[in-house]
Every structure is written in C-alpha cells, then in structure tokens.
Amino acid sequence: MDDHRWYLGGLFDADGCVKIDKGGCLNVSVTQAQKGKEVLYKMQEMFGGSVLDKAAAKGNRQASFYWILNGHAARQFCVDMASFTFLKRIQLVAASQCPSRPRKVQIEATHVLRVLQSLVDLDAGIVARTRG
Numbered sequence: 001m002d003d004h005r006w007y008l009g010g011l012f013d014a015d016g017c018v019k020i021d022k023g024g025c026l027n028v029s030v031t032q033a034q035k036g037k038e039v040l041y042k043m044q045e046m047f048g049g050s051v052l053d054k055a056a057a058k059g060n061r062q063a064s065f066y067w068i069l070n071g072h073a074a075r076q077f078c079v080d081m082a083s084f085t086f087l088k089r090i091q092l093v094a095a096s097q098c099p100s101r102p103r104k105v106q107i108e109a110t111h112v113l114r115v116l117q118s119l120v121d122l123d124a125g126i127v128a129r130t131r132g
Contacts, residue, residue, distance in 0.1 A: 029066050
C-alpha cells in the first residue's frame, strides 16, 4: 500500500494543488491528460472525491481530467499524504491543520494579529525606553 502512496505523493508533488476556496473550503486536486486518467481513478478509489473533465481535446492537445477532494476528506488526504510528498509537504501539513469552520479562522487570525501588534508595540516601547 505504501508503494502506491509514494507514487501518488510524487504525482501530487508534480501535478497536485492545495487551495482554500473563497468560502473557506479546503480543496485538493490533481490534473492529468487523457493518458494519465487511470491514476485519477486510483486516487478516487483510495481517498474518495470525483474525477471530472477539465478540457476537451483540441488540435494536438489531449483532453484533460482532474480529481478533486473537498472539506474534511481533503483535510484527511493532507494528513495521510504529507509524509509521502517532498515539494508540497509544507502545504499539505498546513492544510491538514486548517480549521473546519472558515469563520473561526477569520476570528482566530484577527486575534493573532492583535497579539502580534501588541508585541510589536511592547517591543517598540522597550526600545524607546532603552534609548532615552
């Protein structure tokens, strides 16, 4: 089973994407041309999600497809696959720690910014006192 994960980790490093959409939902995806479509079905079998058409064939370009996974399942993918990637490990680890409620993220981020600002203000105050 780990052999599959190492292969899929390399594939994700090369062709994968981690993002948080405007609504705050975590998404992971992998895009492949027609020739690589079967591996997307393997990812769907192992992790869930959907395999969808991305672009039709045109001229010399092959049709392309993508596998996508959202929400909690995407977070679990990040947890499970982080140790099998190299280039995108940091993104997967960060995404695996993303809270499930986007509004909570905004509130927590605001709180963190206030704490950081108070530390900057405190540091500026200390510097001002030592100079004078």
